Amino acid sequence: MEVLELRSAVLMNIEVFLLLNEFAQDKGEMLKHESAWGNIADEFQDLNTVQHETMAYLSGTPASKITLAQAATYVRESEAYGLTKLENLIILNLRPWHQPVVEAIVEDYSIRFPPPEETAKNSTPNGTVHLRPLRKVILDYLPYEDPDKEYADDDDDEDEEDRGEEGNGMEVDG
Structure with missing residues (x-):
């Protein structure tokens, strides 16, 4: 072969x-x-x-959780960002929901996508087209439940228990 x-x-x-x-x-x-x-x-x-x-x-x-139609729609919508095929592939496979993860996936993120205030300073008199944040496009077109939600709910319960225990033994004289 x-x-x-x-x-x-x-x-x-x-x-x-x-x-x-x-x-x-x-x-x-x-x-x-x-x-x-x-x-x-x-x-x-x-x-x-x-x-x-x-x-x-x-x-x-x-x-x-993602269909091929959703993936195709995401790729079409993300074309304006000039992402490489590899960056799109990683985004489709990982489906990041936190901004730091998106920034780690996209090479030179801070250079390629400066904050809106910097873009406004450097814009021409004709104006510059501002793109929606890439993370927003990902969230809109690639549905996925945030696995942190499950843990966040558990953490909230533990925090309430901890606060209750701390408050039981202390009294404040006013």
Whole structure:
């Protein structure tokens, strides 16, 4: 076997997730007709394990919540920002919801996207088109539940308990 084109394309997690789902459905159809093909399941046990583990991992990522249409809409909307294919790929795979994460993904973020007040100082008399913050575009077009919410709710309960314990033993003389 010979490799004709090395790394000719990079897949998004959503594409891998959908492809593996399709393979799982096809495998179900093949197993219905297993007697005609012989015992296929045993021959592909290692492949089945890799497929299962990959699906289990991707089910916990934003890839399981995003559709290809949403990804295409995001890419179309983000064209104005001049992001590289790799930056878009990482954003689609990670689905960042915090600004520092977005800044870490996009190379030279502070240079490429200066704060609005700096842009206004350097604008021409004709005016400069101000882009919405990239994070806002990500939040608008790539839905994903913030996993920090679960922990934030738990932390709030703990904080209330801590405050209650601190206040029990102290009295303030006025």
